[in-house]
Amino acid sequence: MGVGIQVEHLNAWYGTTHTLQDINLHIPANHATALIGPSGCGKSTFVRCLNRMHETNPIARATGTVKMGDVDIYADASPVEIRRRVGMVFQRPNPFPTMSIYDNVVSGLKLNGFSNRKILDETAERSLKSAALWDEVKDDWKKKSGASLSGGQQQRMCIARALAVDPEVLLMDEPASALDPVSTSKIEDLIFQLKSQYTIVIVTHNMQQAARVAENTGFFLNGKMVEFNSTHKIFTNPSDKRTEDYITGRFG
Amino acid sequence: MATRIRFQQNLDELKEKLLVMAGMAEQAIQRSIEAYRTRDLSLCEQVFRAEPGINRLEREIDQMALDLLAMEQPMAIDLRFILSVIRINADLERVGDQAVNIAVRVREMGAFANVDLPVDIPKLASLASAMVRKALQAFIEADADSATAVLAMDDQVDEMNDAAFYSLSNLIKEQPQLTPQALNALIIARNLERVGDHATNVAEDVIFWVRGADVRHNLSSV
Numbered sequence: 294m295g296v297g298i299q300v301e302h303l304n305a306w307y308g309t310t311h312t313l314q315d316i317n318l319h320i321p322a323n324h325a326t327a328l329i330g331p332s333g334c335g336k337s338t339f340v341r342c343l344n345r346m347h348e349t350n351p352i353a354r355a356t357g358t359v360k361m362g363d364v365d366i367y368a369d370a371s372p373v374e375i376r377r378r379v380g381m382v383f384q385r386p387n388p389f390p391t392m393s394i395y396d397n398v399v400s401g402l403k404l405n406g407f408s409n410r411k412i413l414d415e416t417a418e419r420s421l422k423s424a425a426l427w428d429e430v431k432d433d434w435k436k437k438s439g440a441s442l443s444g445g446q447q448q449r450m451c452i453a454r455a456l457a458v459d460p461e462v463l464l465m466d467e468p469a470s471a472l473d474p475v476s477t478s479k480i481e482d483l484i485f486q487l488k489s490q491y492t493i494v495i496v497t498h499n500m501q502q503a504a505r506v507a508e509n510t511g512f513f514l515n516g517k518m519v520e521f522n523s524t525h526k527i528f529t530n531p532s533d534k535r536t537e538d539y540i541t542g543r544f545g
Numbered sequence: 546m547a548t549r550i551r552f553q554q555n556l557d558e559l560k561e562k563l564l565v566m567a568g569m570a571e572q573a574i575q576r577s578i579e580a581y582r583t584r585d586l587s588l589c590e591q592v593f594r595a596e597p598g599i600n601r602l603e604r605e606i607d608q609m610a611l612d613l614l615a616m617e618q619p620m621a622i623d624l625r626f627i628l629s630v631i632r633i634n635a636d637l638e639r640v641g642d643q644a645v646n647i648a649v650r651v652r653e654m655g656a657f658a659n660v661d662l663p664v665d666i667p668k669l670a671s672l673a674s675a676m677v678r679k680a681l682q683a684f685i686e687a688d689a690d691s692a693t694a695v696l697a698m699d700d701q702v703d704e705m706n707d708a709a710f711y712s713l714s715n716l717i718k719e720q721p722q723l724t725p726q727a728l729n730a731l732i733i734a735r736n737l738e739r740v741g742d743h744a745t746n747v748a749e750d751v752i753f754w755v756r757g758a759d760v761r762h763n764l765s766s767v
Contacts, residue, residue, distance in 0.1 A: 500618075500620060501618055528620050528621060528624075529620075529621060529624065529625070529757065530621060530625070530757030531621055536621075537621045537622055540620040540621055541549075541619070541620050541621055541622060541623045542549035542552065542620075543549070
């Protein structure tokens with residue numbers, strides 16, 4: 294099951310650039326939350342702070358509190374533990390090119406020390422089913438290379454890989470921006486199904502996509518969270534003029 | 546920096562088209578009432594001739610709004626604007642229909658003696674027209690306060706229509722030979738009351754567009 298995320302006074306820097314400025318919000322469990330905003334506004338930095346990937350950059354740092362359930366991810370857990378609880382899907386699918394579909398999906402489990410063949414098989418099948426890819430690959434999933442799949446299939450395989458380690462939170466950084474409309478629609482359907490089991494945070498430039506999949510939406514601008522509200526409110530009658538100007542295309 | 550310039554131009558064009566439609570509907574009502582006042586049947590003919598133009602424009606505006614919804618995927622205030630335009634468009638077309646209905650009645654009344662009736666149709670018309678004008682002015686200026694003021698005017702129109710009903714009903718009882726004239730006047734009063742309702746709808750749509758608040762049916766939600 295998903296877990297709620299409480300963010301308090303989160304600040305982040307790249308070198309001397311203050312990329313996130315005092316972000317406060319609550320991301321509810323088992324919902325999809327969309328983050329929108331112009332390029333460079335801080336939304337990707339924000340999601341990278343939710344699984345401590347931000348700090349992998351040597352010039353980057355973050356302060357503040359991020360609680361997943363009761364766990365303060367910066368105080369009570371190691372980055373490795375956190376990344377096990379928080380799966381991430383990126384803009385472009387990133388399969389391990391020399392691995393089969395099966396090996397791609399179970400790679401995270403293997404890294405975490407799982408070696409029981411039966412468990413790996415069951416988990417891989419379940420994850421591929423959850424990622425709505427199973428029917429398309431079940432005949433040769435152990436032989437066929439992950440890199441030989443189409444872009445949309447690769448992205449769903451990456452989602453299956455993220456799901457295989459049984460995370461509570463799924464971060465998606467523009468997961469469909471490199472995909473065609475049919476593959477995009479499959480990813481969106483998938484997000485819709487997965488949010489009953491996971492807490493999903495999705496960064497997107499496609500506002501219709503945010504409107505379709507997310508219950509809540511946050512608008513970032515210049516490192517600040519300008520508005521966080523129900524998606525319905527944001528897209529029909531936003532409270533802040535800057536949000537309205539952005540979503541109506543008056544700037545950005 | 547402003548982007549989506551073409552989209553904004555299309556929204557302006559949509560607004561202009563709706564204002565042309567509004568002008569035509571308003572003129573049709575004015576002509577039909579002037580025809581009632583003067584019994585000038587040539588004005589009725591002008592109302593009949595103008596109606597297909599109003600209908601044509603209604604379809605054009607609907608098509609343009611539909612295209613913008615499909616092609617531009619508008620959001621927030623732009624989305625509310627287009628929805629409001631679609632609704633106002635339908636109301637204006639109905640105002641044009643009411644003008645035609647009035648003109649039909651005036652033409653019928655021409656077959657009967659012109660008698661004094663216990664109803665002040667020009668006053669009722671003046672009030673209903675003022676509502677339409679004020680609602681459209683609120684639309685032009687995106688002024689939700691002015692639109693709210695229109696809503697209050699509707700009660701007065703309703704009261705005048707009710708009063709017309711009672712006085713003309715009594716006239717029919719007391720002087721049955723005047724039934725055709727009284728019935729036609731009754732229907733005209735009813736048509737004008739409907740014009741007031743359409744103006745109310747337009748005002749509610751302006752409030753929805755500007756404030757994002759749905760105030761229809763006396764239910765407020767933001």
